[in-house]
Every structure is written in C-alpha cells, then in structure tokens.
Amino acid sequence: MEATRALERETEIFNQRVREWKEAGGKVVGYSCVATPVELIEAAGLLPYRIKALGNAETELADGEMSLFNCSFCRACLQLGLDGTYDFLDGLIETNGCDHLRAMFENWQHQRRFDCFFYLKVPHFFRDDSLAYFEENLSLLKELLENKFSVEVTDDALEEAIRGWEEVREGWRRLSALRELDEPKVTGSEALSLEVTGSSMRSEDFAALLARYMDEKAGSVGVRPTARLMLCGPATDEVEWLEEIERLGAVVVADALCFGSRAFAQAMPKDGPPLRRLAEGYLSSIFCPRMYLEYPKRREFILETARRARVNGAIYLYNKFCDLHGVDSVLVRRDLESAGIPVLVLEKEYSARADLGRVKTRVQAFMERIGGGA
C-alpha cells in the first residue's frame, strides 16, 4: 500500500504546526486522557495537545522521580516534561486516569510548576450523581481557562467545538469502515499515525486531515491480509509497533486502543446545555478499564468491534506494570475466546527495541495458530 501525501508520521513533539500556532500568538494546553473534553479547550480558543512520547525511549530524568515499577509510557512522557521538550505548553490538565498517570502529573507539576494547572477529576462510574459531579468539574475547568487566558467560553463557541469534534468522530468512523473492508484500504498503523498527528490539532484541521486522507485512499486498491487482527490495550503512540506487526502480513483492521477507536467513542447527546452534553457524552463512553461496574459495556464494545471487522484474532498489548489492563486482559481473553476469537496477551515496555523482536516472534506464532501465518 502506498503512503499518501496526507499522512506524514509525526516525529516531533513541538511540531511545525504547533510552532506556527504559537508564533501566531496561540496558546497550547496539554492533556493526556480521553476523558478530557477537548471541545472545552478548543472553545476557549486554545490548542488541545494530547501528551505523547512519540517513541522516546529515554527516561533517565523521569526514573529519578518515578520507579521502574511505573509505566514506561508515563515515564517517557515525564522525561519530555522534565527535559524541557514540553515547555511550549501554556497549561496542563491532569486526570485521574490511572495510578501511573497521577504520579507522572504530580512529579511534573512539582518540578515545572505550571501556572495554569487543572486536575480534572473523572468519576469511575457513570451514574446520575457522578455525572452531576463531572459536569461541575467541567464548569471549574471552563472557569479556570477563562481566567488564565482572559477569554470567555460562550455557549456558541462550545456548540461550534462540539460540532467540530463530532465531525472528527464521523471521519474516524468512515476511516474505520475503510479498515474493515475485506481488502482494507487503510491499515492499523496508518490509522494510529493519523490519530497521533490529529491529537495535537484543532478539530477543523483534524477533520480536514482525515477527509484528505480518505479522498486519496478512495480509489486505491486494498490489501489482502493473511490475518485480520484487532488490537486492544492502553494509550500507545508507537506506530512502529503496528507497522512491524503488519509487515508480518496481518492487518490490524480494528482496535480498542486509547490512541485509537476508544478516543472517538463518545456518544454526544443531541439536546441540552453544552456542558451537560459534554459531561454525559464523555463520562458515559469511557471504554477504559479505569471504569468500574462497566466491564459488560466494555466487553460489548470490544466484541461488537471485533465482529464488525470480522477479525481472525485479537492481540491485547499493554505496557508492563499496567494493573488496569493487566487484569482486564484476563477477562477480555476469556470472553473473546468464548466467542470464538483467539487472543494473544502480551506485555511490553514502551518503545523498547529489545521487546520488539520478542513480540514479533509471539505474533508470528499466534498468526500460525489462527491460520494466518506467512
């Protein structure tokens, strides 16, 4: 499959687009969790920037603060926070996504002291009382952004941002359909690459990128995969890993990743005040193991995705020391295999070249098991 002009692999944290935004006087606010309503940041006239590490494997500064028992992705991001790479951020939003993430943010804030720092407290289940609390939290975030950046976040601006991100979600759904074809026109690594790039864009730019990419792909010939795989797991921006898996002949035709389909799963209500809709749209659709009492919902999300994409097998790939995904993977494997979908569970370290060969060998063996071996 040919690379398209629209798709350029993101290689720099402080990339050209963000530089230009800043040079034009724009402000950038970092966040890390898909439970963060980016619409709110965008409605304040800011650029939402999802924290990532882009394959950075250096962690020596972060290791001085966190331990080797902490997630290597969080340490890689913290490293970039401590070494100044992320100094272009004008604000940072913490979320209680997981224990590792909390430690990452705390250490980051202890060392760098953002003037605009907000802790967005996301409840761990979706109920009327937790929803009301989350909505209040969004109000507080809105207030902070207004004060720190001397702007007013109007309902009209919020509505526009909601429309903009709904367009992105629609684009992602169309992109997913191209992945799910019998002969996929979009690979998993391409989809991940698009999401990584788009996660430091405003909605109109991201939607345009997706549209451009799909236009270019529309007339292309798809690939015939030796195996149709689904990838489940946490936040990872390691496009290279997916490329390596796909080089084996498989195509990752679907995913339940945090940088991936789970980032676009929000079911935004049509009616009601915008903050309320954002609160409900986000809190009701977090298909992450951080949510409790909701495993059946996650299972259905994964099963439905797998069936729709007619996968031959699923790989659950997560970073070592991730308790949330480590435990959930046991249940997901049980339930997918009960549904006739073989599952391979793999632990790895973030961006560890040493793990790549080991993982490829395991994937090769798995593909042979499911009848997709080269």
Next chain:
Amino acid sequence: MMEKGFVMREGENGFERALAILEMIYKLPDNLSEEDVEAARNFVYPELQNTVIGLLELPADRELELFFFRLLMNIFREARNAQAEGKKLVFIPFTFPPEIFYAFDNIFPLCTEIVGGLITNICYGQGERFWDFAMGLGLPDSLCSANTIGTMPLFMGPGIRPDAIVYNSAGSCNPNAKIHAFASDYLGIPQFILEKPVDESRRGRELYYNYLKRFIQELEEWSGSELREERLREVMERSYQAVDLYHEYWELKKARPCPVPNIFSMTLLVLRSQCWGRQEAVDVMQRMVDISKERLRRGEYTAPEELARVYITYIYWLFDFAGYFTWMEKEGISILGDILAIHYFPEKDPSSRESMLRALADIAFDYPMTRQMGAESISLRWLDDIAYAAQDLGADACIFGGVHACKHTLGTAAFFRREMMKRLGLPTLMIYGDVFDKRHTPMEMFQEEVKTFVEQVVARKRAQSRRRKAPAPGASAPERG
C-alpha cells in the same frame, strides 16, 4: 520435606485451614512457659516457627497475642457460620471501616487482606502459593500482592465463599479495586463500590457522603435489612471506645524508650481492619494500653538500649513476624507505626442516624491509604501525614517498604524522601520487597539493610545531635530558669 504441622493440601481452603490452627491456639493455656513456647516451635514446620516466635517469644507479646488470637478466632467462627445463620458474608478490603457492616443485622464482613495475612503466617507455602495461583489465572505479576493474595483463597476454594464483595479503592488504588472487581466477575457475585473522589474540598466530601448513603441503600436492598439507627449507635459507641484507647496508645508510643512492643503494630492493623465496632477491638486495645503502661512504669525495654525509632512510611512486611517485629525489637529498633496506623476520627456525635453516617463518611474518607492514595495529591498528602506522625512520635528515621510494585508510593517516593529530609532532617531507607511474598527480598537481606542503616546513618545522626547539644569545651552551661 517431611510434612509436619499444618500443611495445606490441594483442594483445601486456606481459610478453613487457618481456622483449624486458630482453634488449636484457642486451646493453649493462658500462662505459657518458655518451655511451652519452645515445644510449640519445635512442633511446627520451619516457616511457621517464625510465627510462633514472633507472637509468643517475648513475654509482653505472649500475653497480648494469645488473648487477641482467641478473640479473633471467635470472629472467624462467626464468619464461617454467618451464611448458615442467614447472614450475608461480604468480603471487604483493608481500606474500609468494617464498622459500617457490623451496623447491619444480617451482614458479616471479612477482610480479605486479614484472611490473606493469616494464611500467610500459619499455612505451609505462605503467601507464595496464593500468588502463584493468581499468576496461573493469567493475572499480571505486578499487582499488589496484599489484595491478590488476600482474595485468592476465595478463588481456590472449596470453603468459604462470600455473597458479595465490596471495595472503596476506585479512585485511590487501581490494583486493589481491579482485583476486587475481578473477584466479583470470576465468582459471579455482586460487587458494591464506594468511590473516593480525589477531591478534598467540601464538594468532594459532600459527594462522598452522598455516595456512602447510596452505598448503604444498595446494601440494604440487597441484604433485605435496614441499617437500624439503634444498632448503628451501639457500633459507633464501641468504635469510639476503641478510638479513645487508640489515642492513648499513640501517646504511649512517644515515650523513650518506646514501651509499646513492636508486634502491637500488627495487632492494631488487624483490629482496625476486621474488629473495629465490636467489643473485641475495645478489649484488645485496652489490654495493649495496659501492657504498654505497665512497661512504661517499670522502664521495660527489650533491648539494652533504644538505638533507633523508625517510622515505616508505607506498610510492614507481614510474612515473618519474628524476623520483622521481634528482630527489630531485640536490636533496639522501635517501630512507631506505618501508613495504616494513622487514623483520623471526627468528634463523636451519636445524636442521629445522619450524624453517625456523616462521621462514618469522614472516617472512610480519611481511612489510611484511602486518605493518602485517594488524595488530590498523593505525594503531598502522604508526605504531610507521615511527617506529622514521625515528628509527633519522635522518629529518628524512616523506612520505606511494603508491596513490591506499589505504583503510587514508588511513583512519588523520590519526592517523598527528598522532602522528608528537607523538612525534618529524617533519612529514609528504601527497601524493595513485599508484604506477603518473601521471594522478592528475603528477611535476612531486610535485616542486613536495616542494621547497616541504623549503624551507619541513624547512630551517626544521633551522635551528631548529641555533640551539637553538648557545650563546647570551656563554654559555660546555659543558665536555667
């Protein structure tokens, strides 16, 4: 190895096995002689020997622990019989105040980590066999061993099986919450959850109170019984009797040398996690205070000299009582407490159901571990609380140790250690190991590290402090008055 003592066999339930051993302890005479202890030690297999020594070797420990384990035995018997008597048996984590459940007529709580700790200390194979079983299920090896080992006896069966599982760690601890949720799914039993918002504002506390009310309502509907105000008052009354004694116990810890035996720290942990709200907690706390007071009056201390007063910044290791508590005591190292020893209780107000529920919400909100790991800032709350306790009790140093892969504490331990030194001048020894699994760091290695730390760091620090206080040669002493 030849089977000797209480060997767990395949298919046996850890809880039942532990109960059988407790029943034997129950029958031991009150006044055990040194020879009796020696005989008991020789009777059991090697791993259990350190439990016997840890509990019974030192006379003050022996007096208390026999009394305590007999009462604990009664509670476990009740747990075993609860379902036959029409009660619902619920498993709770060690981060939850058990008095909430004792306030129900027909719910009985059993703390998973206390069961796990008990099994670790009295069954052959210790915590490792349960850990290995968990790994066999495909669970990751970086989970918290305390929760994992605590819940595994339920999975292994046959034997005791709860009707529901409860946790309050969503928001404060991923592995704790996940393993309880997993147990609910695996065993096909309901789960009840009380989320701690990471929000220490009035808003966060109010939300928590509302969550608690809803939690209780759900338990009422599920169990078919109402949380009666009168019963709640009785439980809270007993709870506050124990609270008064806890405060006395805390004050006694300040004396130099510390008159409170080290093993009492473990006893307090079990009391708080399993017995609070019952008469047993009051009776054992009273005995702990009485023994410590008597030791203070007599000037008793196990070692010739108190060389160090340490605060454990996280949690004790609980797989070898003799190697940990008794050894340190004999070495002149007083254990002043750990994170689980720091409790906050609001003013007693039994005037109404609402006032008592508000108090319970505050107690649960500030419950050890929940309070720190569920704080808006883990690192700052943890630091503040340990710094307060260490300073109040006159610690010379801190020791970090606990669960082998605790993401919160290890994720902020560097900050903690630095700040502790800056604020109070207290050095912290970092030891990586595990509460229930000795394979991570054997006790001998722990002892070597602690001994070196005390000799090289604490003793020098004390000597420097003495030199600073001593008048310079030729200088006159400061005037009195």
